[in-house]
Amino acid sequence: SFYWAIRRAAQFEGVYADAQTAADYWQTVADKINAACDAGTLPSRTGRRTATSQPIKAEYVPATLSETWNGLCHAAGLRGCAPYEALRSIGTEEDFAAWSGYLHCSFNSSAEAGKDTPYYSLYQKAVFAVMQGWAWVYSILLTVGVVCALFFHLTELLPWIRKKCTAQTVVPWLLLFGIFGMALLRCAMIAFVEVSSFGIGTSTMYLATVHPLLALYAFVGLFLYGRPLKRKETA
Missing domain, CATH: 1.20.5 (Single alpha-helices involved in coiled-coils or other helix-helix interfaces)
Structure with a gap:
């Protein structure tokens, strides 16, 4: 903004x-x-120039590749998506008044000024634990799905590349790989900005678009495994 x-x-x-x-x-x-x-x-957080469009330098490459992998794992594992904030209420009464006035709504009823009282009750935390359990199971299924889809995809694509084939047999598989490529490109783009400028750590917000691409790739890749992606010739 x-x-x-x-x-x-x-x-x-x-x-x-x-x-x-x-x-x-x-x-x-x-x-x-x-x-x-x-x-x-x-x-500057990184000790380098501050910008969102840094010049590409060789010194950024190793760190960018590492952060790209971190970002991919971050998105697939749904990290940074806890359903509640674990911080405690340690603000003063003046802070609470300023925040409530800015937000035009009352403050969290469990917050006590100057104390570290937890924001949420045990009942609320139990519900959040169930939600986190679902997210944990889903992240495992998504990761396994992406890995299997990529394996099946390559096993289908590589034979077509090695032998004589037409565009209608190879291009659909290449287009499918483009979905996974977009996810990687997004991770790499954010990784470069993080390494060269931001220095804020792997961010869920900037990687939000990676998750739907991974889910789409896993679903389509597994669904189409063993199915011929070519147009049937009619007599």
Whole structure:
């Protein structure tokens, strides 16, 4: 949201009068931010330049590949998706008043100012435990499904590649692999930004689109295993 706020403010200042003016202005902003990072005036989580579109460097490759794998496991394992927040209420009465006023609603009834009273009752935690159990079972089934679908997919695709075949026999399998490829690409894209700039750790929010792609790939890959993906010729 702050990107849009900055752009909106720049628009009111006439920065977008024409393309060249906008390009010159934002280049100046980038140069000043990078200079401040290099000088240590503006701290950076990673100790590198702060940006969302970093230059691609060889030093980022190993860490990006590692974080890509972490992101893939994060999405398949439904990590960071606990149904409740485990933090305790340690805010002051002034904090509670400010938060409630900002949200325009009453605060959690279990929260006690200045104390570490748990937010949720034992009954609520029992319900959440059941939900987490379901998520645990589902994550195992999803992971196994993706691995099996990928194995079956390769066993079907590789023989077609090794022998003479037509586009109608290979392209459908390649298109199916594109679903899995999009999931990997999303993980890799977020991994690069995390390694080169963000430094906030593997984030469920940024990987949210990976999960439906994995579920779709697992379902379609297993459903189509052993079925010919080619058009039947009619006499």
